[in-house]
Amino acid sequence: MSIAEIAGITLILGGAILSFLAAWGLVDFPSALARMHAATKSASLGLALVALGAGLAAESAALFGIGVLVTVFMFLTAPISGHMLGRAAYDAGQASGLVHDDLANRPSRPLSFETGQTRVSLLRMLPLVVIWVLLWRDSSAGVWIGGIAVALAIELIRGIRRRPTLVRPGAFVVFLAQYMWKVVLSNLRVAWEVITPHNDQITEAIVAVPMRTPSVPAALLVANAISYTPGSLTIELTADPLVLYVHVLHFESVDAVRREVADLEDLVLAALGEPLAV
Amino acid sequence: MTVFVTAIQGMLGIAALLALFRAVKGPDLVDRIVALDLVLLLLAGGLAAEAARSGSEFFVSAVIVVALVAFAGTIIVARFIEWRDTS
Numbered sequence A: 001m002s003i004a005e006i007a008g009i010t011l012i013l014g015g016a017i018l019s020f021l022a023a024w025g026l027v028d029f030p031s032a033l034a035r036m037h038a039a040t041k042s043a044s045l046g047l048a049l050v051a052l053g054a055g056l057a058a059e060s061a062a063l064f065g066i067g068v069l070v071t072v073f074m075f076l077t078a079p080i081s082g083h084m085l086g087r088a089a090y091d092a093g094q095a096s097g098l099v100h101d102d103l104a105n106r107p108s109r110p111l112s113f114e115t116g117q118t119r120v121s122l123l124r125m126l127p128l129v130v131i132w133v134l135l136w137r138d139s140s141a142g143v144w145i146g147g148i149a150v151a152l153a154i155e156l157i158r159g160i161r162r163r164p165t166l167v168r169p170g171a172f173v174v175f176l177a178q179y180m181w182k183v184v185l186s187n188l189r190v191a192w193e194v195i196t197p198h199n200d201q202i203t204e205a206i207v208a209v210p211m212r213t214p215s216v217p218a219a220l221l222v223a224n225a226i227s228y229t230p231g232s233l234t235i236e237l238t239a240d241p242l243v244l245y246v247h248v249l250h251f252e253s254v255d256a257v258r259r260e261v262a263d264l265e266d267l268v269l270a271a272l273g274e275p276l277a278v
Numbered sequence B: 001m002t003v004f005v006t007a008i009q010g011m012l013g014i015a016a017l018l019a020l021f022r023a024v025k026g027p028d029l030v031d032r033i034v035a036l037d038l039v040l041l042l043l044a045g046g047l048a049a050e051a052a053r054s055g056s057e058f059f060v061s062a063v064i065v066v067a068l069v070a071f072a073g074t075i076i077v078a079r080f081i082e083w084r085d086t087s
Helices: A003-028 A032-057 A059-093 A122-136 A141-160 A169-195 A217-227 A254-272 B004-025 B029-054 B056-086
Strands: A099-100 A204-212 A233-240 A242-246
Touching: A003 A032, A003 A169, A003 B004, A003 B029, A032 A059, A032 A169, A032 A233, A032 B004, A032 B029, A032 B056, A059 A217, A059 B029, A059 B056, A099 A242, A122 A141, A122 A204, A169 A254, A217 A233, A217 A254, A233 A254, A254 B029, B004 B029, B029 B056
Parallel strands: A099 A204
Antiparallel strands: A204 A242, A233 A242
8 A cells, every 4th residue: 555545545534534523513512603613614624635635545646636626615615604604693693602792783884895897808808718728628618608707707806806915925835834733723622622522611702803904805814714723713804994703612801812813814914915004 | 445435435424414413403594504514515525535436536526516516505595594684
């Protein structure tokens, strides 16, 4: 058995255990928001690990490449669905047993993008569509339609972005490394919660954390990243000023939560090169 | 490898049963959709494990489709819950 196979099997086993614990937490945890912690963190990382492990175990570079794509997809989508469902659960009155709740007196205006005028340029779309069709090595109608849809989506996203956000490669790698470490910690902690029989260590609270940066992309990245760090889940982000509402499983003090978010915000700002608000 | 993948899929299957238990029990629509989202992710995990056994890219494509459906479905239901509560 090769090293790649052993590594693949290890990853698949780890992913399956995490997925199982997510399901166990879903049965065991006392409230809807606490259950969401188990589902958004453990299950998505579990699937990513199994997909990565499959490529290694089969010793196939193509499979591993798709596994990496699945991982990126899970890391982008899991915090978003956790955020939206968390907010919906709160608004539906499912947030019970909170020892501290800042969301009760939030301003009514959630964050929205000022899309302004979206300009779609057919000239810019054309090369994208051509590259798409070339990569598929197939010029059937379906491939063309898919290419046009992707190019159109890129054009629309371009319209939303008001000014370019620069990424500093070195700082971004540091951010990714620290972020990965937090993800591992987060999952170990949720796993521990699940296997220990008593839930009396869980103290749920929702804390408002004002962002220091005025940058929306940076705030969104912090909001997503927070959902993966130990025991915290973003459930609302309001604009003017940018305030993050974080649901935590182990509440100690408002300052402790804010300090944790501030650490992450520093990393994100270093990675994006965004100026702090004065 | 065959036995290993079967064991993994069995484990994911039991996890899916646990999640289905929560989906039936509720008590709220939010709990049900979180549970069903998890069932789809577990299905995707089972398909990814199948890809490890066969080495075929077909199963991984299926993983992407299932994960996309899970995400889109969850987002749509979250939107629905917010719409239901405001109207």
